[in-house]
Amino acid sequence: MPQASVLVLNGNYEPLNVCTLRRAVSLVMLGKAEPLVFRSEALSTVSGPMPAPSVVRLHQTVRRPIPMLRLSRHSVLARDRYTCQYCGSKGSDLTIDHVVPKRRGGQDTWDNLVACCRRCNLMKGDKTPQQARMNLLRQPSRPHYVPYISLPQYLRARREPEWSPFLPRFDAFEEDLVPA
Ligand SMILES: [Zn+2]
Structure with a gap:
């Protein structure tokens, strides 16, 4: 996960997106989001160092249709x-x-x-x-996952210790997410 990524939560704390640090900072500056978790390293700006958010939450709850899990x-x-x-x-x-x-x-x-x-x-x-004469390890099926963020994004995000508490858990993926 690049250092510059920020987890964006909806107003109701559902994971909504992963965006760049620049975008997250501007959401906070514009008063559209509040930082919930900061990174340990500060962000250097023209007006001096400022705390760099790692997780932000929108003040409003954006309504989204339940997204389709895209087959890709x-x-x-x-x-x-x-x-x-x-x-x-x-x-x-x-x-x-x-x-x-x-x-x-x-x-x-x-x-x-x-x-x-x-x-x-x-x-x-x-x-x-x-x-x-080749057996499948398991029968493939549609994952039981409601993807507010995409599945690859979710799996990457769950490995970020700071983000993990904000992400829902899906039993199907837990065994892969045990830290090495
Ligand atoms: Zn093989």
Whole structure:
């Protein structure tokens, strides 16, 4: 998490967004938000050092429709904890596999897309897991998560000790968030 990121809470304390420090400071200056938590290091400005917020809360509660959890490459990888769903290897060299291949009618849906390493992707090719004799570690499904912030953003944000108390907990992700 870059030092310059700030967690923005809605007036009702729900996590709303992650923004830059500059944006957060201007929200505070304009009287639209209050700082709740400061960073240990101060911000240097033309008028001298000032405390740098780490978490701010809007004075008003912004109404937002319940956002849809967007199906994207990043969301699928985050849901699968950046782990190949066939061999369990973790890493950055992951692709997205259609469990039932597109050619066989597989869709772009939460229950048909999984994180997959390149090696497994090659081995599986255009087969179903049964045909390729490759078992999924777990059955993919839509995550139970109400994303006021995006899923990858949430997982990163939960690792920030200062932000963690303001973020809701989702059991599905707890095991990944134990500090190393
Ligand atoms: Zn693999």
